Amino acid sequence: MLKRDTFFFLVIASFFIFHNAFASGVVASQTTLGTNGVVIGSSFADGSGNEQFAISRVNFTANTAVSSIKLYQISRDSGATTTGQYPLLIYDSNHTTVLATSTNMLDASNLPTYGSGTPYDFEWTFSPITFSAGHTYYFGFQHIMPVLSGYIYIQSKSTCGTGNTYSPASGYTNGQYQWRTTCGGTANTDYPTTLGGLKYDILGPTNTITPTSPTGTIANNPVFFGGAFTETTTSWNSFVLNLTNNGINNDGIGGYNQQISFANNWVFQQTGLYADYESLGPGHYTYNISLTNTITGEIATTTGNISFILSSGAQATSTSATSTIPTIQNIATTTCTVWNALGCVQNALVYAFVPNLDIQRIKWQSLKDDLSNKPPFGWIGVLNTDINILITGTTTPAFTTVNLSGLDSVLFNPLKTAMSMILWVGLVFHIYRRIKHLQL
Amino acid sequence: MIIDFILTGIFTFVKILAYPILSLPDVSIASDLTSALYLATTYIYSFGEFVPLTTIYATLGVELAFEAGIFAYKFVMWLIKRLPTQS
Numbered sequence: 351m352l353k354r355d356t357f358f359f360l361v362i363a364s365f366f367i368f369h370n371a372f373a374s375g376v377v378a379s380q381t382t383l384g385t386n387g388v389v390i391g392s393s394f395a396d397g398s399g400n401e402q403f404a405i406s407r408v409n410f411t412a413n414t415a416v417s418s419i420k421l422y423q424i425s426r427d428s429g430a431t432t433t434g435q436y437p438l439l440i441y442d443s444n445h446t447t448v449l450a451t452s453t454n455m456l457d458a459s460n461l462p463t464y465g466s467g468t469p470y471d472f473e474w475t476f477s478p479i480t481f482s483a484g485h486t487y488y489f490g491f492q493h494i495m496p497v498l499s500g501y502i503y504i505q506s507k508s509t510c511g512t513g514n515t516y517s518p519a520s521g522y523t524n525g526q527y528q529w530r531t532t533c534g535g536t537a538n539t540d541y542p543t544t545l546g547g548l549k550y551d552i553l554g555p556t557n558t559i560t561p562t563s564p565t566g567t568i569a570n571n572p573v574f575f576g577g578a579f580t581e582t583t584t585s586w587n588s589f590v591l592n593l594t595n596n597g598i599n600n601d602g603i604g605g606y607n608q609q610i611s612f613a614n615n616w617v618f619q620q621t622g623l624y625a626d627y628e629s630l631g632p633g634h635y636t637y638n639i640s641l642t643n644t645i646t647g648e649i650a651t652t653t654g655n656i657s658f659i660l661s662s663g664a665q666a667t668s669t670s671a672t673s674t675i676p677t678i679q680n681i682a683t684t685t686c687t688v689w690n691a692l693g694c695v696q697n698a699l700v701y702a703f704v705p706n707l708d709i710q711r712i713k714w715q716s717l718k719d720d721l722s723n724k725p726p727f728g729w730i731g732v733l734n735t736d737i738n739i740l741i742t743g744t745t746t747p748a749f750t751t752v753n754l755s756g757l758d759s760v761l762f763n764p765l766k767t768a769m770s771m772i773l774w775v776g777l778v779f780h781i782y783r784r785i786k787h788l789q790l
Numbered sequence: 791m792i793i794d795f796i797l798t799g800i801f802t803f804v805k806i807l808a809y810p811i812l813s814l815p816d817v818s819i820a821s822d823l824t825s826a827l828y829l830a831t832t833y834i835y836s837f838g839e840f841v842p843l844t845t846i847y848a849t850l851g852v853e854l855a856f857e858a859g860i861f862a863y864k865f866v867m868w869l870i871k872r873l874p875t876q877s
Contacts, residue, residue, distance in 0.1 A: 483832070705793040713801055720812055728817025736819065736827050762839055770845040777849045781856060790863065 416440075416481055419452075419489055420473035420551040438474035441488040449487070450479045473553075595633040595716075605633065606716035 419438055435455035439448050452474035461470050481487055597605040682700060686693035721727055805812070834843065 702792050705797055713798075717801070717805060717808065721808060723816040724811045724814045725817050727811075732817055732819045736823065758839070766840070766842040770842040773842070773845050773849050777852060780853070784856070788860070790860075790867070 416476065416479055416552055418473050418475040418553045420471065420553065422471045438489055440476070440479065441490065442485075450476045452476055593635060593637045595635055597633055604713055606720075
């Protein structure tokens with residue numbers, strides 16, 4: 351039986367094992383440039399009798415949006431004139447279907463001649479396409495491009511295929527890189543899972559946040575802060591909102607700066623960011639947003655600061671509106687006039703003894719929010735957020751088991767019910783024994 | 791004004807007490823870890839057909855809360871015993 355200390359160690363260790371599992375920014379890449387030559391890619395039929403060239407294949411462990419692919423150090427054949435426009439294509443795992451064609455094309459006339467110029471880097475862009483987790487995708491070119499009449503070269507490694515060594519074409523030395531259908535006389539299947547020399551980046555879509563000034567009334571709570579993301583998935587769920595309250599009268603009195611995250615009960619939805627008015631309180635505000643895609647690591651930010659005003663009635667107003675917070679609370683039962691000194695006395699008493707709760711609330715709320723972001727309190731919020739992700743983060747399984755339709759109701763659901771009962775009874779029994787032997 | 795003044799004084803006092811904590815940097819967690827957890831859930835949910843995940847989470851939560859309660863009790867008792875007036 352595991353000791354309790356060992357159990358907690360394993361829990362904590364497994365928690366951090368995933369920590370370095372993913373790169374950020376670029377969603378996939380190969381970064382090593384080789385120094386020797388290789389034939390890269392392989393041809394395959396596209397289902398219509400046309401030959402295609404794959405130059406790389408990728409496999410993502412999570413659904414990933416892709417908007418561009420960048421290849422590095424591209425050259426052209428020195429023995430022929432390579433011209434034409436080259437789109438990059440993304441193929442499915444069967445090589446038969448072109449899933450996407452780049453919206454821009456490489457102009458081969460821009461390529462330097464291999465060995466005589468600086469190799470060319472080029473980024474092909476796509477309308478965002480989502481690569482499904484667990485599927486293999488290829489990217490490459492159509493064979494109709496004049497590859498065979500004027501090779502294009504990419505820096506790569508020195509071998510191709512298992513045990514094959516490429517003998518360069520006549521006039522070329524090892525170290526020149528060309529796409530061919532064969533490698534060492536046989537079909538080249540040396541795709542980039544073993545092709546360590548090809549350098550490429552696959553990039554996710556570039557998102558921007560369109561910030562807005564909060565509008566509406568308290569009936570429309572919560573307030574909308576900005577959104578509209580290219581990738582409408584729940585992976586956009588880590589954001590930082592830099593909020594500045596410049597005081598009720600825009601004079602800095604009672605103001606604060608804070609970074610807001612999910613720990614502060616703000617809500618992210620696919621269409622934007624929301625918060626309720628009451629969590630903000632009245633005041634003159636400015637804000638900007640930095641939002642992180644937790645899958646791709648992409649960061650979206652607003653440009654500049656957006657300003658708005660919230661009044662004490664919790665109505666959001668335009669940036670030109672003025673605060674309606676009174677400096678003295680209007681709770682006197684009679685009006686102060688020259689002929690009614692009682693109202694003036696009441697006002698004086700209110701001024702002396704009734705605190706401005708709005709100002710106090712802002713100050714204490716600010717302190718509470720600041721503390722909630724600092725250790726050790728902040729770790730509770732962070733852990734709570736991540737545990738919630740673990741429990742409710744997704745409903746899309748990474749893989750699906752065999753089709754169980756028909757068996758659910760007669761087999762698996764009763765089994766799950768029985769397992770649940772066993773777990774609860776076991777827990778009660780365990781806690782009973784624990785209490786029985788407890789030494790306080 | 792008077793109550794405001796008193797409350798502001800209390801606020802200032804609390805803020806001075808909290809200054810050592812407020813001067814620390816904000817807690818942040820690497821987005822990689824969050825994404826790793828998100829990925830982990832996709833694998834866990836794959837077994838949802840066979841395993842009562844909700845019950846597992848609930849029982850695990852009860853057990854952890856129970857153990858945390860015992861730990862908190864022992865910690866408080868340990869602190870109390872350190873008070874000079876306690877033997």
